[in-house]
Amino acid sequence: MRMPLLALLARGPAHGYELKQALEKLLGAAYPSPNIGQIYVTLGRLEKARLIEGQDVVQANRPNKRIYRLTPAGDEAVAGWFEELTDEPRVRDEVFMKLVLAPEPGRQVALINKQRRHYLNAMRDLSRIAAAEDPDNRFAHLLIEGAMLHLQADLDWLERCQEEME
Structure with missing residues (x-):
């Protein structure tokens, strides 16, 4: 702040x-x-x-x-x-730690599915916010678009993790 x-x-x-x-x-x-x-x-x-x-x-x-x-x-x-440069690549990821440390494969798949639902819900919420936002507020729309792109990348990564574990 x-x-x-x-x-x-x-x-x-x-x-x-x-x-x-x-x-x-x-x-x-x-x-x-x-x-x-x-x-x-x-x-x-x-x-x-x-x-x-x-x-x-x-x-x-x-x-x-x-x-x-x-x-x-x-x-x-x-x-x-x-x-100043901002944020380094996200190497310390809590979802990844949970996947790696999950005691059994079934737990990993459940975690991936739960996280995927969470990301999809967040995308849906952001879509609603974007639709209600002032169309002339380009900064707000860029912020929302950036968040959506990050979520999409996280979803793609979860898909990759699931493929690797199967």
Whole structure:
């Protein structure tokens, strides 16, 4: 949550609710929306780390709000984040460990079938979310498409495992 909030603040100053709304708008319904408490806790930690600074803004008929902006250290952190490579290939896979360590072949096949049903249900859920998503929100659709492609690859891999075990 730290880096996405910093990246949003690189676009300009904002308060916590604006950041939450920006994440929801960008990522759509498929991405689990962080709760506002999590956002404010993270903003507090970022402020303590001197990556952002907050300024209280007085409002007439509402509670004061705190507007956050990046510090130079925050700018550097965001720039560094965009340069970092992400995730290595998934070699440590829990499903694979269960398959390898299952006590008998029947247990392996049952595990594959159960996992396959789980992935298919997840794909069905993502399809429903995609159909309900704003068609103009290309980032949300790309996120859903990426998740679907990962699930399809996992299904193909399960099929390969089953072939190898038979």
